[in-house]
Amino acid sequence: MVYPVRNKDDLDQQLILAEDKLVVIDFYADWCGPCKIIAPKLDELAHEYSDRVVVLKVNVDENEDITVEYNVNSMPTFVFIKGGNVLELFVGCNSDKLAKLMEKHAGVYTDEAADVKAVHIDGECIVDLTAESSESDNDNNNVNEVSAHDENAVLEH
Numbered sequence: 001m002v003y004p005v006r007n008k009d010d011l012d013q014q015l016i017l018a019e020d021k022l023v024v025i026d027f028y029a030d031w032c033g034p035c036k037i038i039a040p041k042l043d044e045l046a047h048e049y050s051d052r053v054v055v056l057k058v059n060v061d062e063n064e065d066i067t068v069e070y071n072v073n074s075m076p077t078f079v080f081i082k083g084g085n086v087l088e089l090f091v092g093c094n095s096d097k098l099a100k101l102m103e104k105h106a107g108v109y110t111d112e113a114a115d116v117k118a119v120h121i122d123g124e125c126i127v128d129l130t131a132e133s134s135e136s137d138n139d140n141n142n143v144n145e146v147s148a149h150d151e152n153a154v155l156e157h
Contacts, residue, residue: 022106027077034093041095052106
């Protein structure tokens with residue numbers, strides 16, 4: 001779900017309600033072409049990751065105080081927050097990068113990692129998920145971290 005922020009107090013309340021979920025604040029303007037282009041992808045990602053991510057939309061023309069607080073100068077700007085801390089800021093309408101940043105900061109792992117037994121890089125087994133540990137979400141997240149950052153990683157199913 002994408003929630004339109006009305007004012008600073010509303011934003012503060014939404015950040016509290018998000019608890020330990022990743023919060024993505026989308027700073028946009030009604031007149032911004034790139035904002036309109038990426039909006040459908042943001043809606044799709046918000047729905048897909050609704051159990052881990054809260055998406056808030058801030059209209060820069062109606063909320064100048066919030067825009068200044070987060071030092072937003074261009075649109076669209078996406079601010080990634082978790083536990084009250086700003087993790088990253090992304091400017092632009094690259095939907096692939098937006099999706100990757102959501103996955104990175106929300107701890108989302110792909111279905112591909114769900115049945116992996118081991119990860120090999122250059123023939124060496126660096127992650128072994130056999131037997132009792134294979135059901136762990138942390139192990140699956142580790143698989144995705146390794147496979148996403150090393151093109152030589154081979155997943156053994």
